[in-house]
Amino acid sequence: MIKIFRILAIGVFLFVNFNSLLFAAELEDLKSEVQVLREEVKSLREELRAVKKEQPVAAAQKETVTQVDLQGVRTEVETLRDQWQRTLDKKTAQTTRSLTFGGTVATRYTQTRDETTKSGFSLSSLILSFKGNLRRDYELGRNLDYAFSLSSDTTDNYRVKPLDAYLTYSPLPSLDLEKPRLTLALGQQKKPFGRDPQTTEEYKPTLRSAQFDTNLGLGTRDIGFIAKGDLFPIVDYGFNYRAPLFEYAVGVINGAGPNTTDNNNQKDFVGRIGINAPVEYNSIFRGLSAGISGWTGQKSLSLGSGATAITRRGHKNRWGYDLAYNRTPIGVTAEYAQGTDATLSGSVANPVLGAVKSDGYAATVFYNFGQQFVKGFKGQNRYDDWYPLTYQPFVRFDSWDPNTHLGNDRINVTTLGFNWFFAETTKLQFNYNIVKKQDKSGSNGSGYNEFLAQFQYGF
Amino acid sequence: MKKLLNSLLIAGLLIGVTGVNSIFAEGKKPKVIRLGSAYGGGYGKPFSSGTIGIVHAKGLLEEEFKKDGVKIDWYFFKGAGPATNEAIANNTLDFGYIGDLPSIVGRAGGLKTKLLAAGSVRAEIYILIPADSPVTSIKELKGKKVGIFKGINSHLGITRILEANGLTEKDLKVYNLGTADIEAALASKDIDAGGGGLRLRDLGLVKVLLSTNPVLPGIDASLKVPIQWKPTGGLFVTEKFANEYPDIVKRVVRVYVEAAKWGSEEKNREEVFQLWSKVGTPLSQIKETNAGKTLKQLNTPLIDGFYVTHYKDALLYSKEHKFIRNTFDVDSWIDRSYLNAALKELGLENFWQPYEAE
Structure with a gap:
């Protein structure tokens, strides 16, 4: 029994000591593991500190935004809005409807040997224009627009007079390029006759209009109603190009000119039909067009003076045709117009109603060095105020016969010119005119040369 | 005097022997290279x-042409492909980076161009609707107002998507609007749908x-x-410029391939997308829309089987x-000589994986 107890005691002793030895070994392992972990934690803490140092902004951004902060931002925004509104009210011009405000100014120097004209500086054009929209149809583009402009009359001490004053309405949808278009215009506006008379100052290569334009009164404004439209448009989406096969314009006007009431009860009728080459953009025939125009009406004629004066009505007819090939960089235009104007002569007792027939023509050839007239080229993404520089030399021959029944009274003007477009709406123009007047006797006649330089800018 | 005459005689004989063209053609350089x-x-x-x-933003x-004194003029057209075509037609560009439809319309219309390398291949189309729109399918767009930028490369894809849903443009009220205008019209709900980016x-x-993008x-x-x-594009040169300055075209294409290589390396992913975001598309959207694509897929210049089939199709x-009246031969339009020369010179013949026609 004692033996058994001894053996058990020895067994317990050995077991306890063995476990102690095992525990001690594990403890050592654990201690070393803890040490390793401590080192890792230390290393991670250092890394974290380094990251925090590198990204202080990112850490700051993680801060919570409170309701108070939001309220502060809201107040700031409201304050800015009120300040902006006050500035807008005080410093900004406002209009009732949408408005585009612009103008054209041209300063000219003329050096001439014409005895009826003086050399020197002049303001050849002063135009202030306003245009905008009265009702916009976002869905179909059946818009109601307006145009109003003022011009100083350079022949009347620069007196300011209305130039354009009309409303236009598009009864047909105008947003779809493939559909025909129609606009109705009511008010004082350009007459739809020919090509040169309808070209605005901005696009005219020459400084002076063609003689037939001026002498037949084609380029002047008139008051009335004009419908303009086109049919069968050719659309080339690959070049964002649209050219209608037919263009038409027809109008009923006073025929008395701008800024005046009608001088008779009869109305004048004016119109033009044009045809464009039905081709795609890259065709050699792009820009080839032709048109025929007509204007018929009556004018009041008077003879004598005072109580014995008599008045009669007489016809006033114009017709013409035009041909153009305008394919950048080349441009060629040719135009003919003829006019018949009734005359009243003789005496009050025996008045004679007659007519004077006149005609004229002009042909212009120009070439563009530069991209001024390439539409897509001008629409670029740029930060600077870049604009394509363009140089446009041209030559024009302009002939006018004031009375076709009389011989040797024709006036021929040959113009050599150069236009320099150096900013979006600015150009410098030079014209050298060689004027030849036929002599009624049939001899060489007279003539003179003149030089004109003009600086034109728009805003 | 005698020496001078002798010198002139020798010079004359040299020109006669070697040929005038070879003397003057070598090193012939334009004053400016115009890229749009x-x-x-x-x-x-x-x-x-x-x-x-990438070529532009990294200068x-x-x-490349600094040492030659050749000026580089860049043009970025608001009117996209149609305006670029117009510029080429009016002889105001030498190189164009244009999408498939406008380049096809231009060539069919008579523009004398050569297709030099692929670019912006397999881009994505997104047809967007206002956030509160009840429309749930393309078919429901029938009779609705849809903004489409006509004439650009996505126009072709949108037409095909409509057609696959039994619609043509005539079934919709189509408004021909630019990218920014489509976004503005969608935001103001003036149109019911439109093709555009993801900014809004x-x-x-x-x-x-x-969406044509599987990840979105x-x-x-x-x-x-x-x-x-999917819309695809490429680098083009005018035949006139290529005939006059073949060495310059070779160098331009080499620079283009170098840029494509740099833009195909994944380590540059962030920088490539940052460069592209300069056009105004948010960086996050560029990353998102290209999430499923490698840079090699995005910047491959290869005119591979897929590319040629795409253009023929x-x-x-x-x-x-x-969209066009006349057709033309795509194979003769493509000029691989410059691209192959650049790939060989740069040792990149096997850098990009060509896509098969199928």
Whole structure:
């Protein structure tokens, strides 16, 4: 029994000591593991500190935004809005409807040997224009627009007079390029006759209009109603190009000119039909067009003076045709117009109603060095105020016969010119005119040369 | 005097022996190289996306031609492909970076160009609708107002998507609008749908009705858009310039391939997308829309089997749908000589994986 107890005691002793030895070994392992972990934690803490140092902004951004902060931002925004509104009210011009405000100014120097004209500086054009929209149809583009402009009359001490004053309405949808278009215009506006008379100052290569334009009164404004439209448009989406096969314009006007009431009860009728080459953009025939125009009406004629004066009505007819090939960089235009104007002569007792027939023509050839007239080229993404520089030399021959029944009274003007477009709406123009007047006797006649330089800018 | 005469005689004989052309053609340089991109985005910024955007933003051509004193003029057209075509037609560009439809329309219309290298391949189309729109499918757009930028490369893909849903443009009220205008009209709900980017989606103003991008599915996922329908573009040169300055074209294409290589390395992913975001597209959206693509896929210049088939297919479709009146031979339009020379010179013949026609 004692033996058994001894053996058990020895067994317990050995077991306890063995476990102690095992525990001690594990403890050592654990201690070393803890040490390793401590080192890792230390290393991670250092890394974290380094990251925090590198990204202080990112850490700051993680801060919570409170309701108070939001309220502060809201107040700031409201304050800015009120300040902006006050500035807008005080410093900004406002209009009732949408408005585009612009103008054209041209300063000219003329050096001439014409005895009826003086050399020197002049303001050849002063135009202030306003245009905008009265009702916009976002869905179909059946818009109601307006145009109003003022011009100083350079022949009347620069007196300011209305130039354009009309409303236009598009009864047909105008947003779809493939559909025909129609606009109705009511008010004082350009007459739809020919090509040169309808070209605005901005696009005219020459400084002076063609003689037939001026002498037949084609380029002047008139008051009335004009419908303009086109049919069968050719659309080339690959070049964002649209050219209608037919263009038409027809109008009923006073025929008395701008800024005046009608001088008779009869109305004048004016119109033009044009045809464009039905081709795609890259065709050699792009820009080839032709048109025929007509204007018929009556004018009041008077003879004598005072109580014995008599008045009669007489016809006033114009017709013409035009041909153009305008394919950048080349441009060629040719135009003919003829006019018949009734005359009243003789005496009050025996008045004679007659007519004077006149005609004229002009042909212009120009070439563009530069991209001024390439539409897509001008629409670029740029930060600077870049604009394509363009140089446009041209030559024009302009002939006018004031009375076709009389011989040797024709006036021929040959113009050599150069236009320099150096900013979006600015150009410098030079014209050298060689004027030849036929002599009624049939001899060489007279003539003179003149030089004109003009600086034109728009805003 | 005698020496002078002798010198002139020797010079004359030399010219006669070697040929005038070989003396003057070598090293013939233009004063300026004019490049235009239709991928300028619609946001008014003078930058481009695509490989040409990398060439421009990193000034690689300026660097290449600095020693020759050749000026590099860049043009970024608001009117995208059609305006670029117009500029080429009016002889105001030497190189164009243009999408498939406008380049096909231009060539069919008689523009004398050569297709030099691929660019901006397999881009995505997103058809967007206002955020509160009840429309859930393309078919429901029938009779509705839809903004489409006509004439650009996505026009072709949108037409095909409509057709696959039994619609043509005539079934819709189509408004021909630019990218920024489509976004503005969608935001103001003046149109019911429009093709555009994802800028407005992140503002909560629009949602994607249909997407060609598998990683960004739209509401209407009924149509699995074939990869051949995705808009693709390329680098073009005018025949006139290529005939006059073949060495210059060779150098331009080499620089383009170098840019494509740099833009194909994944380590440059962040920088490439940052360069592209300069056009006005947010960086996050560029990352998102290209999430499933490698840079090699995005910037490959290879005119591979897929690319040629795409253009032939697009040409046929354009003719059938009257985008063009005349057709032409795509194979003779493509000039691989400059690209192959650049790949060989740079040792990149096997760098990009060509896509098969199928």
